[in-house]
Amino acid sequence: TAAALAYGLQKRNGGTIAVYDLGGGTFDVSVLEISDGVIEVKSTNGDTFLGGEDFDARIISYLADEFKREQGIDLRADKLALQRLKEAAEKAKIELSSSKETEINLPFITADASGPKHLVLKLSRAKLESLVDDLIQRTLEPCRAALKDASVTAAEIEEVILVGGMTRMPKVIEAVKQFFGKEPARNVNPDEVVAIGAAVQGAVLKGDVL
Numbered sequence: 001t002a003a004a005l006a007y008g009l010q011k012r013n014g015g016t017i018a019v020y021d022l023g024g025g026t027f028d029v030s031v032l033e034i035s036d037g038v039i040e041v042k043s044t045n046g047d048t049f050l051g052g053e054d055f056d057a058r059i060i061s062y063l064a065d066e067f068k069r070e071q072g073i074d075l076r077a078d079k080l081a082l083q084r085l086k087e088a089a090e091k092a093k094i095e096l097s098s099s100k101e102t103e104i105n106l107p108f109i110t111a112d113a114s115g116p117k118h119l120v121l122k123l124s125r126a127k128l129e130s131l132v133d134d135l136i137q138r139t140l141e142p143c144r145a146a147l148k149d150a151s152v153t154a155a156e157i158e159e160v161i162l163v164g165g166m167t168r169m170p171k172v173i174e175a176v177k178q179f180f181g182k183e184p185a186r187n188v189n190p191d192e193v194v195a196i197g198a199a200v201q202g203a204v205l206k207g208d209v210l
Contacts, residue, residue, distance in 0.1 A: 015158040016042070018146070020176055020184065022139060023164035025051040029143050031150035031157070043149035045142040050135065052093075052166045058131040059089035059123070063104065067119050073110055075119075081109050096125045097168040129171045136175045143179055160184040 021028040028046035032039050063085050064075045075081040088104045095102040106119040147154060162184045166172060176184050 016150075016152055016156055017159045017161060018143070018157045018180065019161045019163060020139070020143070020167065021046075021163035022166040022172060023051050024166075025053055027051060027139050027142065029139070029146045031146050031152060033150075042152070043146045045146040045149065047138060047142055050138055052164075054135055055093055055132050055166065055169075056086065056089045058135070059092060059128065060085045062123075062127075062131055063089065063119065063121060066121055067109070071112075071117055073112060073117065075110060078110055084109060092123050093128065093169075094165075096123070096128050097170065100125050125170070133171070136172055139172075140175065140179055154180045157182070162186055 015034050017032050017034065019028075019030045019032065021030075026046060026048050027050045028044065030044040031042045033042050034040075060082070064082075068074050075085060084106050088106055092102050092104055101122055101124045104119065104121045104123060108116045109119045110117045147157075157180055160176060160180045160182060162173070162176065167176075167184075167186075173184060173186075
């Protein structure tokens, strides 16, 4: 409901909305009913083992596999190299939300008898999407369950709100749009939605906001 409040939806006369929340570690979807400024949670569902970290893990595996194929060295066995892969994967994932391609460049990632080794690899948005497509599809089953529990159809959802950094990913936005049959609302930064909503909720409780 904090996300719904961030959009000022409690000021609407009424309606049914869905909140699609794909964060770093978990996925949640809620169906909310708004009536006379009161928000009622009709249903909630999700996957506690699905989030941005799983998307990062797919990129890390891909980078490690490609490096092993080229150099014959498994970076997964090297803690320091793995940490650098993790940071690079997260950065690449963020960049590919706005770019079609990014380059991952990790000099001196490891070494063998012949000397230092460098990892330089281009990653396209299309490749990333193919690596994580099943993860995105996994979010749709909880959406179906939430609609069923709320006794509403996707067509009856008037607005879909995206929450969490992962919802910046174009493929996620597209999947949500396809499922609900409407363009999701994105007029607030997904990372800040809950913080804004929580602040508004606090003000409502104190009586500062009418």
